[in-house]
Amino acid sequence: MFLFILQGLIWTVVITVGGFAFGAVVGVAVAGARTSKSVLVRIVGRVWVDVIRSVPPLVWLFVVFFGLAELGFRMTAFQAALVTFSLIASAYLGEIYRGGLASLGRGQIEAAQSLGLSGADVLTRIISPQVLRTVSPSMVTYGIGLMKDSALASTIGVVEMTFRANQVTQSTGQGLTAFAIVGAIYLGLSIPLGLWARHVDQRIREKYVVA
């Protein structure tokens, strides 16, 4: 039973890592929009973040999987889960980036611009390294949350761990054992990740404390 359920871990990992990766990239655009000079772009960014965050992930999952199919966008359950979690992650990670940007000294960007660095260089060489350092613990924490949310993909038929535990329950009636195994695997992943995030956070604090 354990091995049967464990086989679902691959989907958990693929959805989590995939959603996180897409979200991390789109999140840059979201943070950019939220801090844009143009009022219109700022409003678009704000609406994106607020609308996504004010509706539960399960609802978005159903809108994408069942709802978009009605408009002709037919996706497999896995594709729908990946799209949904990428969009949700872009809103949350975008807000995390924005928080990191706010803590970055204004002078950093001004100094880079006055040295004649291009916009792309300012982003990749000045802003990103410093912001990523401050926000990486929050990003890991969000990643752990995303991993737990990926269990929702079972509701639309992705054969990940929770889905498999349900199959075991239907066929053997040993639901407690099956779901306890799923819970234990999640703990086995989230606790080390959480400790690692705390460790990284502490190291950064020690290294970059401004006296």
Place this chain on the structure above:
Amino acid sequence: MDFATWIGYVIGLLPGLETALQLTGISLVLGYPLALVFALLLDSRFRVLRWITLVFVELGRGIPLLVLLYIFYQGLPQISIVPSAFTAAIWAFTWSTAGYATEIIRSALQSVPSGQLEAADAVGLSEGDRFRFVVIPQASRIAIPPLLGLAIIMFQLSSLAYVITVSEVMQSAYFLGTKTFNYLPVFLAAAAVYAAVTIPASAAVASIERRLGRHV
């Protein structure tokens, strides 16, 4: 499909909203006091008590709520305990709420400066009075905004109870969807119902946070 039909869908989901609010409300009323007890137990003198509490809190936070729901609803029958769907949902949500709230309450309690405690001792307050009149008023100012934020998150998560057939918003929406085959408008109606609660509630929490922070 016209707007009136869509409004009809929204209205059709309102009984589900009532169930969702009940589920959330009961879990908070049970979960927050439990979290205060856990937060105090985590600083207990007895190591065994500390460890048991820690395990309980970490399980509540570390296991996805969806899995907790299944453990109670699909799992307990294996040992001949058969709760109703709503009862199972209350147990799972209370556990999860208590797990997250314990961390919030604990860090709020720890944020009270030690000088405050020493001063309370110096003027001869009993331990109970010190907690009641010195620690709680200061800690609650720190804890209230994140606890309200957690309440909003738990309300959103109440959608998960759908998987164990609690007739909340998503359950009603799914039923409406299979009946009308208008999945997109129906689920957008569900989204609107959640947003209609979440957006004003978030704004209220932000304003409370500003007010509480005014004199800190």
